Amino acid sequence: MSARVVAEDRPGQAAWRTAALQRLWAATPALRYCAAVYLVVRVALFVLASAAWSLSAEPAAAMPDGTPLPLTSGWHNAITDWNREDANWYLYVASHGYSAHDGTAVFLPGYPMLVRLVGYLCFGHLLLAAYLVSNAALLAGMVIMYRLTEREYDVVTARRAVLYLAIFPTAVFLFGLYSEALFLMFAVGALALARQGRWGWAGLVGIGATLTRSVGLIVALALAVEAIHQTVEWRRQRNGISWRATFSNAAPRLGASVLPLSGTIGYLLYWQLRYHDWYRPISLQKTWWQRDVVPPWQPVWRGLELALRSGSLGGQGWAAFDFVLVAAGLMLGIWVAVRARPVYAVYTWGCMLFGLADSFTQRPLATDPRYLVVVFPLAWALARLSQRQGWHDAVVACSAASLAIVSWLFLTTVAVY
Amino acid sequence: MTASVAAEHRNDPAGGSPGRSRGAQDWLPALTYCAGLYLVIRVALFLLGAAAWGLTTEHASVTPTGPPPALTNGWHNAITGWNKQDSLWFLQIAQHGYSAHNASGAFFPAYPILIRLVGFLCFGHLLVAAYLVSNGALLAALVIFYRLTEREYDEAAARRAVLYLSVFPTAFFLFDTYSEALFLLAAVGALALARSGRWGWAGLTGIAATLTRSAGLAVVLALAAEAVHQAIEERRGAPPGRATRLGLAPRTVLRLGASALPLAGIGSYLLFWQLRYHDWYTPIRLENTVWGHVFTPPWQTLWDGLTIAWRYGQSGNEGWWALDFVLVAAGIVLAIWAAVRVRPVYTVYTWASILLFLWAGWPGRPLMSDPRYLVTIFPLFWPLALLGRRPGVHQAVLGVSAAAMAIVGWLFLSTTLVY
Numbered sequence: 001m002s003a004r005v006v007a008e009d010r011p012g013q014a015a016w017r018t019a020a021l022q023r024l025w026a027a028t029p030a031l032r033y034c035a036a037v038y039l040v041v042r043v044a045l046f047v048l049a050s051a052a053w054s055l056s057a058e059p060a061a062a063m064p065d066g067t068p069l070p071l072t073s074g075w076h077n078a079i080t081d082w083n084r085e086d087a088n089w090y091l092y093v094a095s096h097g098y099s100a101h102d103g104t105a106v107f108l109p110g111y112p113m114l115v116r117l118v119g120y121l122c123f124g125h126l127l128l129a130a131y132l133v134s135n136a137a138l139l140a141g142m143v144i145m146y147r148l149t150e151r152e153y154d155v156v157t158a159r160r161a162v163l164y165l166a167i168f169p170t171a172v173f174l175f176g177l178y179s180e181a182l183f184l185m186f187a188v189g190a191l192a193l194a195r196q197g198r199w200g201w202a203g204l205v206g207i208g209a210t211l212t213r214s215v216g217l218i219v220a221l222a223l224a225v226e227a228i229h230q231t232v233e234w235r236r237q238r239n240g241i242s243w244r245a246t247f248s249n250a251a252p253r254l255g256a257s258v259l260p261l262s263g264t265i266g267y268l269l270y271w272q273l274r275y276h277d278w279y280r281p282i283s284l285q286k287t288w289w290q291r292d293v294v295p296p297w298q299p300v301w302r303g304l305e306l307a308l309r310s311g312s313l314g315g316q317g318w319a320a321f322d323f324v325l326v327a328a329g330l331m332l333g334i335w336v337a338v339r340a341r342p343v344y345a346v347y348t349w350g351c352m353l354f355g356l357a358d359s360f361t362q363r364p365l366a367t368d369p370r371y372l373v374v375v376f377p378l379a380w381a382l383a384r385l386s387q388r389q390g391w392h393d394a395v396v397a398c399s400a401a402s403l404a405i406v407s408w409l410f411l412t413t414v415a416v417y
Numbered sequence: 418m419t420a421s422v423a424a425e426h427r428n429d430p431a432g433g434s435p436g437r438s439r440g441a442q443d444w445l446p447a448l449t450y451c452a453g454l455y456l457v458i459r460v461a462l463f464l465l466g467a468a469a470w471g472l473t474t475e476h477a478s479v480t481p482t483g484p485p486p487a488l489t490n491g492w493h494n495a496i497t498g499w500n501k502q503d504s505l506w507f508l509q510i511a512q513h514g515y516s517a518h519n520a521s522g523a524f525f526p527a528y529p530i531l532i533r534l535v536g537f538l539c540f541g542h543l544l545v546a547a548y549l550v551s552n553g554a555l556l557a558a559l560v561i562f563y564r565l566t567e568r569e570y571d572e573a574a575a576r577r578a579v580l581y582l583s584v585f586p587t588a589f590f591l592f593d594t595y596s597e598a599l600f601l602l603a604a605v606g607a608l609a610l611a612r613s614g615r616w617g618w619a620g621l622t623g624i625a626a627t628l629t630r631s632a633g634l635a636v637v638l639a640l641a642a643e644a645v646h647q648a649i650e651e652r653r654g655a656p657p658g659r660a661t662r663l664g665l666a667p668r669t670v671l672r673l674g675a676s677a678l679p680l681a682g683i684g685s686y687l688l689f690w691q692l693r694y695h696d697w698y699t700p701i702r703l704e705n706t707v708w709g710h711v712f713t714p715p716w717q718t719l720w721d722g723l724t725i726a727w728r729y730g731q732s733g734n735e736g737w738w739a740l741d742f743v744l745v746a747a748g749i750v751l752a753i754w755a756a757v758r759v760r761p762v763y764t765v766y767t768w769a770s771i772l773l774f775l776w777a778g779w780p781g782r783p784l785m786s787d788p789r790y791l792v793t794i795f796p797l798f799w800p801l802a803l804l805g806r807r808p809g810v811h812q813a814v815l816g817v818s819a820a821a822m823a824i825v826g827w828l829f830l831s832t833t834l835v836y
Contacts, residue, residue: 040813044820054729054736055828073732167816312492317471390450394457396812397584397819401461404820405827409472 027147033159034142037166042135045175045407046078052411053077059414061085064092064102083127084410085417087177090115091126098274103288105281108267110186110212111179130177138174141185142166145376148192152341153380160383164395165376169325169402170369172410183212184374187219190260191343194226199252203259210263215371217264218350223257226343285358296356299364300326306364318415322365326356329372335381344377351375367417369406444564446572451559451579458583459552462592463495465823469830470494481509481519500544501829502836504594508543511536515693520707522700526686527603527628528596547594555591555598558605559583562795565609566802569760578802581814582795586744586821587788589829600629601793604636607679608762611643616675623679628686632773632790633679639766640676644669646761704777713783715775719745722784737782737834740825744788754800763796770794786836788825 052058054077060068061084069083083091089104093112098104111133119129142162149158165171174181186209193202206223210216231250235241272278285291303323311320329352336348355371372378386392410416471494480486486505500508506524511532515521528550536546559579566575582588591598603626610619623640627633648669655665691697704710713721722742730739752771756764774790791797805811829835 036809040817044817048820048824050731051736051740051824053733054731054739055734055832057734071733075731077731163812311471312467312494313490314470314488314494315472315474317468320471321468390453393580393815396815398457398461400816400820401465401823404823405465405468408824408827413472415472 027143029155030143030146030150030158034139034146034162037163038135038139038142041166041171042175045082045172048404048407049081049411050075050078052408053081056412058412061088061414064089064104079131080127081411082176085414086179087130090177090179091130094119094126094130098271100275100277100280103284105271106284106289108179108210108212108214108216108281109270110208110263111182113211114182127177134177134179134181135175137185138181141174141181141188144185144192145188145379148188148195149380149383151192151195153384156387157380157383160386160392161376161379164382164386164399165373165379167396167399167403168373168379169399169406170373171403172407173370174373176410178370179212180370180374183209183216184376186212186216187347187374188376190219191222191226191347194223194253194257194343197230199227199256203256206257206260207263210260211267213374214264215351215354215374216260218347218354220257220260221350222343222347223260224254225346227253227257229342290361291358292361293357294359296353299356299359299368300330303365319363319365321409322363322369325369325372326365329369329375329378332378332381333375335385336377339384340377340380344380348375348377370417444560447560447563447567447575450576451556451563454580454583455552455556455559458588459592462499462589462826465826466498466830467492467495469827470498473831480505481521496548497544498830499589499593502833503596504547507532507594507596508547511543511547515690517694517696517699520703522690523703523708525596525627525629525631525700526689527625527682528599531599544594551594551596551598552592554602558598558602561602561609562605565605565612566799568609568612570799570803573806574799574802577805577811578795578798581798581801581805581818582792584815584819584822585792585798586818586825587792588822589826590789591792595789596629597789597793600626600632601795603629603633604766604793605795607636608639608643608766611640611672611676611762614647616644616672620675620678623676624682627679627682630793631683632770632793633682635766635769635773637676637679638769639762640679641673642765643760643762644672644676647672709779709781710777711780712776713778715772718775718778718783719749721778725783738784740828740835741782741784741788744791744825745784748788748791748794748797751797751800752794755796759796759799763799767794767796789836 053073058071058081060071062068069088086107089107090112093104093107093109094115098109111130114133115126115130117129118132119126122128122132142165145165146158146162149161166174174184186205190202190206190209193199193205202223206216206219209219227250230253231246234249235246268278268281271280303319303326306319307323308320310316333348333352337345340348351371352375355368356365360366382395386395406416486500503524506521507529510521510524510526510529515526531550532543532547534546535549536543539545539549559582562582563575563579566578570578583591591601603622607619607622607626610616610622619640623633623636626636648665651665651668687697687700690699705712722738722745726736726739726742728738729735749771752767755767759767770790771794774787775784779785801814805814825835
């Protein structure tokens with residue numbers, strides 16, 4: 001490279017650096033606000049776990065191999081108590097890897113792989129690594145969501161939406177050792193990048209989503225819808241443009257939106273190559289976890305029936321509990337369908353229908369309330385509907401109270417997962 | 418305060434302009450806001466009652482007569498699930514009156530008397546009557562508290578203060594069939610009337626406070642402090658001259674007399690026990706013999722609470738001392754702020770209330786019930802309301818407080834260790 005070319009590059013590099021700094025500077029208010037919200041809820045949840053330990057007779061969480069985790073007194077319960085249910089499974093996969101002889105295959109590898117990697121930096125302490133991964137992902141997810149909301153609506157909506165997401169009744173799973181936070185970061189990241197027209201990055205980030213949760217497939221679907229939408233918008237701006245030009249404009253976008261499928265395919269390929277059974281992650285859902293694929297309306301109807309039948313029976317109200325939370329999500333979903341951009345409507349309803357179609361036989365809507373927490377456009381619906389201060393206060397109070405109760409039930413029973 | 422100013426205040430207790438229609442208009446925003454707030458929390462608490470029944474194996478509370486009430490399935494648990502602990506005693510007294518053979522003497526008569534009276538309108542359904550009395554009193558108290566805060570600070574602070582009071586971690590006792598809401602109404606009413614110079618009504622309202630809870634004594638002290646404070650203010654504002662200053666003396670004596678009036682409530686209750694059972698000391702003695710309260714210096718109660726909380730806070734299912742201590746400590750921190758920043762009448766009310774309950778500690782669980790007593794000390798919510806001017810602080814206070822109320826309410830419903 002000649003000296004002249006280097007000299008020409010210098011202004012280009014400077015401009016790039018300035019643009020990067022400007023982007024960083026623009027994200028500072030979002031980071032500051034999200035960090036404050038995160039910290040308050042994070043500390044509150046640790047205090048809650050300590051209280052749950054000291055004010056109830058907690059059942060011990062079981063490890064994937066069946067052995068119960070030992071319960072010991074101490075302030076450490078504020079942190080260790082969150083290691084329950086699926087969290088145990090993720091740590092197990094991170095520690096021992098997959099096996100063809102247990103139920104590990106249904107837990108996609110994005111989160112446990114990162115836990116394992118960060119674990120090396122934490123001197124093998126996987127619990128700490130799991131917290132670092134999920135909480136850093138959550139904070140990043142919140143910041144991206146804030147910026148995206150700012151773009152789609154305004155700052156006030158952004159602040160409210162991030163807050164509502166952080167205190168959503170099942171937001172406990174975002175702060176816990178679950179893969180929801182990582183998935184949220186990838187999903188909101190992929191859609192935000194697609195909205196900016198950075199389709200290559202969007203596709204790559206989408207791979208992160210499909211490697212983290214099976215519902216990542218919906219990210220691919222939403223990206224495809226956005227690709228078409230942007231092409232339609234592009235065509236409208238250019239009267240009389242040929243279809244050939246339109247297709248050539250759409251092709252790279254559609255190609256990028258298909259990219260995330262490689263995450264799911266890669267994982268199934270791993271099972272084929274390692275255990276000669278690519279279908280195991282899917283078949284286990286039924287054989288090990290008692291989940292059936294059903295029409296989405298069926299679990300909602302059965303959930304309602306069960307809720308009405310057993311909701312008022314002492315200790316048997318779990319179906320009602322599930323139904324109330326899912327119904328709230330569905331109602332907010334209607335707003336998203338009507339008022340939000342198609343990409344978000346498709347993402348919202350795709351995620352909800354995907355979760356509903358994969359139903360437990362005994363308790364049709366179990367875990368569906370947890371799945372709602374990654375459907376971030378629902379928080380937009382709440383934020384737009386709660387523009388008056390009184391409504392905002394009501395949402396904050398009711399949502400925070402519900403989060404506290406759901407967290408308490410997660411910590412003190414084995415019926416919330 | 419000059420005579421003309423006093424006259425103006427008599428026309429308008431809350432500091433608005435005179436005139437009946439204007440007065441009603443002044444009260445309307447307070448009523449609308451408080452009613453909306455009350456309704457949201459009322460419904461949420463009923464839902465919590467139903468959820469606690471549906472999602473836990475609830476413990477039946479012990480009744481005054483011994484056997485626990487039957488627990489039955491049904492949505493009615495949203496309402497009846499809250500009828501636990503002291504509620505059962507109040508209903509028992511409302512139905513059967515006092516007895517020298519049980520611990521009913523420790524429960525002051527105003528709330529059960531009102532339940533009994535309203536019960537006649539409810540065709541004898543005392544639980545409905547109890548809800549009507551306590552919830553009606555709560556709504557009235559919220560409105561008066563709103564107006565008083567508006568007078569002392571501003572409308573925005575009033576809205577936040579009322580909101581924070583309603584979602585305080587133990588605020589569910591205000592919505593429940595306990596006597597706290599009625600006491601709050603009498604206390605805030607008496608102090609608001611005294612502040613507007615209506616001393617006769619303040620004294621009479623104070624009687625209702627001392628007839629409702631023994632903590633009514635704090636209202637007496639606060640009224641006396643306000644009487645002295647008003648005298649000092651008038652003395653400062655009066656023109657020089659001996660005659661004018663001498664003219665202030667009778668007014669001060671009258672105010673001090675009005676502030677002593679609430680003592681008649683406690684006096685008459687003890688007189689009732691003397692006349693009916695020939696033992697006026699029963700209500701006081703029962704606190705120790707049946708309910709296990711021991712009179713100890715307040716600092717000792719607090720210290721014992723802290724040491725036990727620290728010792729057992731981290732032990733499984735033994736953190737009740739820590740729960741008590743954390744809530745009481747939060748109240749004391751706010752009370753310190755109040756002592757520095759608010760008018761003396763509220764400082765006296767706040768600290769007299771706190772010292773009164775700390776004075777009667779339980780040896781086994783020194784701060785038990787104290788978190789509940791905090792909910793009637795309304796000046797504690799002013800520091801919070803002023804801090805809540807910043808939206809971030811407001812959201813944090815609201816969210817954390819509502820979450821804490823949900824958990825403490827849940828523990829009240831699903832255990833027998835919160836009362």
